[in-house]
Amino acid sequence: MNDVTSSSEDHNLAMLTHLSGILLGFIVPLIIWLTNKDKADKAWLTAQAVEALNFQITIAIAYVAGSVLMAILIGFLIIPLVILANLIFCILAGIAVNKGESYRYPFALRLVK
Template sequence: MPFIGLSVIGPLIMLLAMGRTSPYVRAQAVEALNFHITLLGATILLSITVVGLVLVPLLWIGGLVAGIMGGVSALGDGRFRYPLSLRLVK
């Protein structure tokens, strides 16, 4: 669970620090923040079910892989869209 909490804080810090000066950083930080908030919500909801015992570790692994892919894409000036994320932050 600490991985999920830290993954929400990182994009939030980037959004607050550089979001006003760089539209590219803002777009990527918002995208990452939306994905990790969705992942956090899914983790909380699935942890109260029996199916969640199997799915939550798979979600964490998928979140780690998607985060690495998004970071690599952002370093190369690419636009990365995270899969299955709710667009909560605009």
């Protein structure tokens, strides 16, 4: 679904928000969300920041679970899968929002609304 009310600047910022999760985790989505959540004209950008934030929180929880499970060796399989999923889904999200489409991650805990 294309969003015609958002600007090209919003598309670029949303792309940066999603792609930053690859290296910086939830920090950039949190900053974007906090700085734009009360601006009515930035509703699309805020929604994308919340989506990225929820996904990065989910990824952080998966990292913690994988680290704990390293004690029984299954964590050594989980951590690379989490890294790969984060990379793939962040790139897919970045491409979609750069085109002006809203992106929703296929799995993420919806903790921030």
